[in-house]
Amino acid sequence: MLFVGVKNKTAAVDDRLDLFESLMKDSYKPAYGLAYRLTGNAAEAEDLVQETYVRAYRFFHRFDESLPFTSWLYRIMTNAHIDSVRRRGRLRTTSLDTSGNDGATTWDIADQDGSPDRLMLQNSLDEPVQKALLSMTPEFRTAVLLADIEGLAYEEVAEIMKTSVGTVRSRIHRGRKQIRTHLLKHAPQTYRSFCDEL
Amino acid sequence: MNCKSVQNRLSAYLDRELGGDELLQIRAHLSTCKECRAESDGLRALKSLLGGVPCPEPSEDLCERLTANMMRLRYEEPKRTLKVSAVMFASVAACSMLGTLFFMNSGLAKSIWHGRTPSSGKDLAIAQNGNPEAITGSDPAGPIISAANFVPR
Ligand SMILES: [Zn+2]
Numbered sequence: 001m002l003f004v005g006v007k008n009k010t011a012a013v014d015d016r017l018d019l020f021e022s023l024m025k026d027s028y029k030p031a032y033g034l035a036y037r038l039t040g041n042a043a044e045a046e047d048l049v050q051e052t053y054v055r056a057y058r059f060f061h062r063f064d065e066s067l068p069f070t071s072w073l074y075r076i077m078t079n080a081h082i083d084s085v086r087r088r089g090r091l092r093t094t095s096l097d098t099s100g101n102d103g104a105t106t107w108d109i110a111d112q113d114g115s116p117d118r119l120m121l122q123n124s125l126d127e128p129v130q131k132a133l134l135s136m137t138p139e140f141r142t143a144v145l146l147a148d149i150e151g152l153a154y155e156e157v158a159e160i161m162k163t164s165v166g167t168v169r170s171r172i173h174r175g176r177k178q179i180r181t182h183l184l185k186h187a188p189q190t191y192r193s194f195c196d197e198l
Numbered sequence: 199m200n201c202k203s204v205q206n207r208l209s210a211y212l213d214r215e216l217g218g219d220e221l222l223q224i225r226a227h228l229s230t231c232k233e234c235r236a237e238s239d240g241l242r243a244l245k246s247l248l249g250g251v252p253c254p255e256p257s258e259d260l261c262e263r264l265t266a267n268m269m270r271l272r273y274e275e276p277k278r279t280l281k282v283s284a285v286m287f288a289s290v291a292a293c294s295m296l297g298t299l300f301f302m303n304s305g306l307a308k309s310i311w312h313g314r315t316p317s318s319g320k321d322l323a324i325a326q327n328g329n330p331e332a333i334t335g336s337d338p339a340g341p342i343i344s345a346a347n348f349v350p351r
Contacts, residue, residue, distance in 0.1 A: 017272055021265065028264055032256040046260060053264055057271055122250050129251055147213065148248035154215050173209035180244050195243040 020060050023069045024053055030150075031073060037145050038081045040134045048084070052077040074146065075160045082138045121194040125187060132182035136175055143171035144179070199223045204234050208241050 028049065035045040035052070055076050056063075063072055133141050139161070146157045147168075158168045183191040204227045210216050211224050228235050 017268075021268055024264060024268065025261065028261060029256060030253075032260065033253040036254040037251075042254070042257070045254075046256065046263075049256070049260065050264065050267060054267060054271070057268060122247065123252070125247060126251055129247065144248065148245060149251060149253075151249070154210070154213065169210050169215065172213070173206065176209055176241060176244055176248070179248070180240065183244075194247060195240065198243050198246060 016060065019065075020057060024056075027070055027073055028053070030070065031077065034074065034145060034150065035077060035081075037130070037133060037149055038078070038138075038141060040130050048077060048081060051080050055080060071156060071160055074150070075162070078138075078142045078146075078160060082142070085138045115197060118194065118197040121190055121197060124190050125183065125194060128183055128187040128190075129179065131186070132179040135182060136178055140171050140175035140178065143168055144175040147172050148176075199227055201227075201231060201234055204228070204231070205237050208234075208238050209245075212238065212242055212245055 031052065032045055032049050035048040036042065039045045039048055052073065056073055059076075063069070133144070136144070142161060143157055146152045146160060147154065152160070154165050154168045154172070157172075158165045161168065180191075204224055207216060207220065207224060211221070216224065228238055
């Protein structure tokens with residue numbers, strides 16, 4: 001009887017782990033996208049994704065199933081990223097020079113509304129945008145990415161970053177202005193042409 | 199609202215994060231101030247640029263590697279400890295069924311229990327969560343992250 005109890009509980013654990021695996025399979029692609037934007041290159045992005053899922057797995061018992069898995073996962077990922085940036089003290093920006101042609105990353109350019117010119121400009125601004133993102137503090141970068149690339153509301157960003165909506169608002173605003181300053185300095189013509197296309 | 203306070207709120211305005219008076223005041227200001235309108239257009243263009251950056255795809259085997267990591271964590275670490283907890287569960291239950299409080303205080307019980315003393319924060323966390331049968335593995339060589347340095351915020 002005792003062993004039946006243990007067996008049932010083991011089965012419940014197995015179900016829970018099956019759930020984890022299915023959530024992982026549904027979320028790893030967007031998670032990788034965010035990791036890539038946070039780190040700026042494929043190798044670090046994959047490391048970050050792997051570390052994120054290991055942490056998530058170990059703390060899955062704390063995950064509340066009534067909440068979206070990705071919010072919880074992104075909180076773990078952004079914490080892991082901020083921790084790792086702090087540990088290193090500074091960002092390694094050299095690896096960025098090889099991004100885009102490292103063979104491990106393919107760019108999925110979705111069909112978009114808008115002129116081919118605008119798309120072309122958008123694509124050529126991708127690298128300067130990534131460099132601008134990497135020049136920011138991880139807190140600013142995370143806030144901008146969650147809002148602009150993941151399309152989350154400020155309240156969701158605040159929940160993920162465990163901070164106030166006011167702080168999120170300020171980080172996003174100042175972060176965007178930093179990106180604009182960077183683009184006007186490093187890719188002024190392309191950026192101005194992009195703005196004119198709108 | 200002056201130009202400075204309008205411009206400080208433009209990102210939130212463009213993100214539809216403002217409401218009420220704040221929203222109306224900014225809208226009114228933008229309709230009359232050319233400079234703030236230009237700033238707003240600039241930030242709108244930037245927002246559009248950021249929203250449209252292509253999403254990089256992971257390498258094809260990332261999913262396999264993630265699954266392999268999970269398999270390693272799932273079958274190598276917990277199996278060992280699940281067996282231990284099953285034996286422990288049975289032992290502790292047997293002890294209580296015998297009702298020998300004396301036995302519980304004896305050196306034998308202490309030595310069994312000592313072998314199961316949670317040595318990491320994770321065991322404690324799981325125990326607090328009321329789910330001690332969950333992954334109790336705490337192989338010092340296995341974990342990449344220890345519970346001690348994971349502070350959920
Ligand atoms: Zn004005």
